[in-house]
Amino acid sequence: MALIVHKYGGTSMGSTERIGLVAKRVAKWARAGHQMVVVPSAMSGETNRLLALAKELAPQRQTKAYARELDMLASTGEQASVALLAIALQAEGMDAVSYTGWQVPIKTDSSFTKARIESIDDARVRADLAAGRVVIITGFQGIDADGNITTLGRGGSDTSAVAVAAAMKADECLIYTDVDGVYTTDPRVVAEARRLNTISFEEMLEMASLGSKVLQTRSVEFAGKYKVPVRVLSSFTPWDIDLQEEAASGTLITIEENVNMEQAVVSGIAFNRDEAKISLLGVPDTPGIAFKILSSVSAANIDVDMIIQNLSKDGKTDFSFTVHRNDYARALDVLQEQVAPALGASEVIGDPKICKVSIVGIGMRSHAGVASKMFESLSAEGINIQMISTSEIKVSVVIDEKYMELAVRALHKAFDLDAEAA
């Protein structure tokens, strides 16, 4: 008998019919002898519906002032979900009880709309499990030290599920999603993309942060930090599929680095076309220059991703970075009107039509020449590399947006990830 956490997304909870199917699946696991904790999202569309009402009332977008009330509002979506799933399980003949974040309680800090979990008290949940009940807990939300309802931000239910699994030392946290696992790259771009049976936390973290949106990044960090085995699997298999088969499906995000039976140097290719590139040319190369540039950008509430500083020449240097494409125009303004005049930079140039392509793999640590193989492969396709950034298990390049699919396909093949090679 194991303690298992299931997480279901909004699509799985999208109608009473689908909620009924989730109940049947959970009941199957419970009847097999497992202690079951379930973390469902709000019914699909519900969170957007609620936030749209708030926007109608406060169109000025001063969302900061309303943040506490937005959390009060948005948290109702998950609360309705857990109650409905409990009713569905009871109708299925399974004893079940639902709890909100504050009832567990899941304690968070007071950063409304993007709170962080601080602690989870599992006493009440354990008592219910011991009494043979399925326990259903709201995702996405918690309670702060002053008794206010907080939410964890978009995708927060993944984090809630992993956090609950960590607090309870669950044997496994199963995240049921629209996809049937983690792929070597997006199958819509590369037909030969393969589902990975296992992936390490570090690789998953890089994949997630690089735009492979299977799991919320924070939930992966949590899983890695607390060593919670997380499995991403499809919510579209029939509910009455054999339990052993279901338990082995999808992709297991492992806590052990060396279980990667596939021995590939590179596990996957991630890409992201949401970024834009900005360069400051002819900046005097003096100490603290990077700080001066980035602090102005940061003060404008703009997040920076890749940062590159070229070698200095004649006491001048070029400084480039990428920002989210939505922040591009604003970042350009800040640099042109404030930073460039203050630093005496000769020119500010930018390009929103770029994309970032990355190879990710634990295997890179012990294999030399991975980066050069990447550059060679792109060069063979005639693709010019504009920026390069590396970490221990990742190499990212910025290239012209129009070459994105070509680059991903070429790298997928070059690193033996195509299905034929498996």
Next chain:
Amino acid sequence: MALIVHKYGGTSMGSTERIGLVAKRVAKWARAGHQMVVVPSAMSGETNRLLALAKELAPQRQTKAYARELDMLASTGEQASVALLAIALQAEGMDAVSYTGWQVPIKTDSSFTKARIESIDDARVRADLAAGRVVIITGFQGIDADGNITTLGRGGSDTSAVAVAAAMKADECLIYTDVDGVYTTDPRVVAEARRLNTISFEEMLEMASLGSKVLQTRSVEFAGKYKVPVRVLSSFTPWDIDLQEEAASGTLITIEENVNMEQAVVSGIAFNRDEAKISLLGVPDTPGIAFKILSSVSAANIDVDMIIQNLSKDGKTDFSFTVHRNDYARALDVLQEQVAPALGASEVIGDPKICKVSIVGIGMRSHAGVASKMFESLSAEGINIQMISTSEIKVSVVIDEKYMELAVRALHKAFDLDAEAA
């Protein structure tokens, strides 16, 4: 500066546009220097929408088993409402904060779906009021001793508002509704019906329990018990109506019996066509007979309203009572199959096509002949009286349903309630 509680129904909260108007009205009161607590209902239709989802999942109607989860579900409607109203007030430039029942906390017993309020801790609310904030509290719900969310049942937001007003010793509790006050009778039946400026709690209680559904009965009981001045007034006046004029509009339910300036013996005519009559004929007139009959009905979960036992004749008596029309067929079954054979009654007869018409008035206490004037007036219209029941401030009769409008109009005129007589 007064402490004022406003309660708004689901229609007033029915759209973001209407919520915006509620915010403007509340802001007007706050800017006039009053400390404001607001108790809004769920947006109209929302509670029904949520409960319909539950019914789809558990069509077997075993609502008892699901009661805890139904409260978890239904309470989200009011939670969304308070957050939206807080946002609307903030957008209006007014500092505001919303609380759920458990955050206040409003403590109740554990009777899910029909909980009763046990205590309210107003410390947190008082602190906010002192800091100049409008405080918005969810109606309809509370928290039990085990930390479960409870709801007070349909119309429970009226009770929440009055209970909050009682706990905080508010100067007045204003209930904004679809009607502009309490009338001498239903204006749809009697065109000459007049709005009462004041009505006593006891009269209001009789009117409410007799089917004049302006306020939930329990809220009136609460108001009487804790001596909270409650005003029923229209939510359809323009929000920017002069505050003094608004404050004097509607009907004040008074705690003092003698403020009735209108000096009428009868304050209003109530009626109810939701009942059905059942008679057990030729029952042996032995001690405990009423108990034996009514305990069987009660065991079938059927509420009985009026009860009449005729004088005994030859050791036999006739026993009649009324039930809700929805329970009529079931009650008839119980009597025919269980009670009549057991007691040796000669016959069970019933009539669902009846109605109950009542005259209500504090003035009856000191005026004799009120009942006989009622009977005379009905007799003059050729209306046969089937049952009679009296209390200190009320006389009710059961008559043929088809005479209902005629009876109400005749009594309204006979007791000088017509508008011309005012």
